[in-house]
Amino acid sequence: MKMHLAQLNVGHLVAPTDDPRVKDFMDNLDFINGIGKSMPGFVWMMEGSGEPGQGNTEAKIDGDPQFVANLTVWEDVQSLETFVWGTIHRKFYERRAEWFEMMREMHFVMWWVPEGHEPTLDEALERLTRRQQDGDTDEAFGWEWLREAELHKTHACAPRVA
Structure with a gap:
């Protein structure tokens, strides 16, 4: 059975989605998501309402409108890394750090599906x-867990939790 790579990234915005402090982020969601969707190896993205400039920000976590998620599926590690x-x-x-706490x-x-x-x-x-409870395992992992992942080693920003 062929497997694809799923990824979830969550963040808590510093302000509501209509606040000027996150305007640049919100104004570019459709642009960045569009690039991702056009990339070789892109498979699927959790979609929002389709309202321009909102991305998937209405998929609130724990009912908190500033706690947003990005969930995608890719054919392989290299496709996600390239994006x-x-x-x-x-x-x-x-x-x-400008937009997220x-x-x-x-x-x-990330995990295989x-x-x-x-x-x-x-x-x-x-x-x-x-992953929070057990660290990296075959069921839930980060970049370091993937032997074939290379770009994060030289292109990632300094490690931080944000």
Whole structure:
């Protein structure tokens, strides 16, 4: 059975989505998501309402409108790495401290899913909880767990929880 790579990244915005402090982030969501969707190896993205400039920000976690999630599926590690570190996405990643609060817990997780599977947000949050509790395992992991992942070693920003 062919497997694809799922990833969940969550963050807590420093302000509501209509606040000027997060305007640049919100104004570029559709642009960045569009680049991701056009990348070779992109498979699927959890979608929001489709309202321009909102991305998937209405998928609130624990009912908190500032706690947002990005959930995608990719054919392989290299496809996700190329999008994250090899496109303009990286410039926005580097600016994350402007828009997101410092998170005290792990906020990113990847795991393998069967081809054709579209994970739910609940499933993804369960994987994140596993990684928070158990560290990297075959069921929930970060970049370092993946032997074939290379770009994060030279392109990632300095480690921090945000």
